[in-house]
Amino acid sequence: MIAFDNVAYNYGGGELLSEVSLRLAPGSFHFLTGPSGAGKTTFLKLAYAELLPTAGHVTIFDNDVRGLGRNDVAMTRRRIGVVHQDVQFLDHLPLAANVALPLTVSGRQQNPRDLMDLLQWVGLNKLADALPPSLSGGERQRAALARAIIMGPDVILADEPTGNLDWEMSLRLLTLLTELNRMGKTILVATHDLNLIRQAKSLVAARVLRIRNRRIQLAGADL
Numbered sequence: 001m002i003a004f005d006n007v008a009y010n011y012g013g014g015e016l017l018s019e020v021s022l023r024l025a026p027g028s029f030h031f032l033t034g035p036s037g038a039g040k041t042t043f044l045k046l047a048y049a050e051l052l053p054t055a056g057h058v059t060i061f062d063n064d065v066r067g068l069g070r071n072d073v074a075m076t077r078r079r080i081g082v083v084h085q086d087v088q089f090l091d092h093l094p095l096a097a098n099v100a101l102p103l104t105v106s107g108r109q110q111n112p113r114d115l116m117d118l119l120q121w122v123g124l125n126k127l128a129d130a131l132p133p134s135l136s137g138g139e140r141q142r143a144a145l146a147r148a149i150i151m152g153p154d155v156i157l158a159d160e161p162t163g164n165l166d167w168e169m170s171l172r173l174l175t176l177l178t179e180l181n182r183m184g185k186t187i188l189v190a191t192h193d194l195n196l197i198r199q200a201k202s203l204v205a206a207r208v209l210r211i212r213n214r215r216i217q218l219a220g221a222d223l
């Protein structure tokens with residue numbers, strides 16, 4: 001699905017990520033962990049072609065990102081759902097319209113029943129008409145997940161999706177992500193919450209990647 005081959009990234013102040021080679025196989029579930037500032041968000045941006053590597057190759061759905069034109073990038077992004085660290089909504093639009101926004105923007109028809117099914121799945125059907133400023137942190141994160149999957153992506157990348165949530169809500173979100181994985185989606189979750197990763201191991205066969213000294217390595221049983 002997504003492959004990194006000897007990838008490096010440098011914002012200009014020296015290499016942040018070096019010699020990164022890994023593969024996110026179809027249907028796999030990965031966590032990416034590492035200290036604040038280690039480069040987790042940067043890695044995700046490379047994985048959805050928001051950034052181009054400064055060395056090496058990133059291949060998304062068998063295409064080298066360097067060869068992608070603007071339209072190809074747009075098409076590629078439709079197959080990748082991203083839950084951003086700072087979830088942004090249009091505050092004047094109700095929750096349901098915010099979740100459906102990717103469909104609206106791409107000019108695709110939205111089936112109101114599918115939208116309500118999706119909101120029900122994330123437990124937000126009763127809040128379909130609520131405006132974003134009235135939502136709690138957990139509700140916002142679940143709405144962000146719903147919006148990330150409304151286009152039916154093959155891959156879901158989530159950046160600290162449980163960052164500000166209590167344990168119960170974190171587990172709820174984790175459960176949604178593992179359900180998506182069981183449906184065949186390829187998932188990568190960046191998090192520094194090691195308890196969440198430990199908990200996930202009882203739910204899903206996840207691999208844990210760790211950024212250390214600019215490299216990304218597979219974490220062992222020492223988590």
Ligand SMILES: Nc1ncnc2c1ncn2[C@@H]1O[C@H](COP(=O)(O)OP(=O)(O)OP(=O)(O)O)[C@@H](O)[C@H]1O
Pocket residue numbers: 011016034035036037038039040041042043192
């Ligand atoms: N656009 C940018 N220009 C220059 N430096 C940047 C830019 N974006 C990020 N950085 C720097 O790159 C480093 C890694 O940032 P990144 O956001 O990828 O880390 P992270 O592991 O996701 O951190 P956190 O867990 O705090 O979100 C940080 O030192 C950050 O300040």
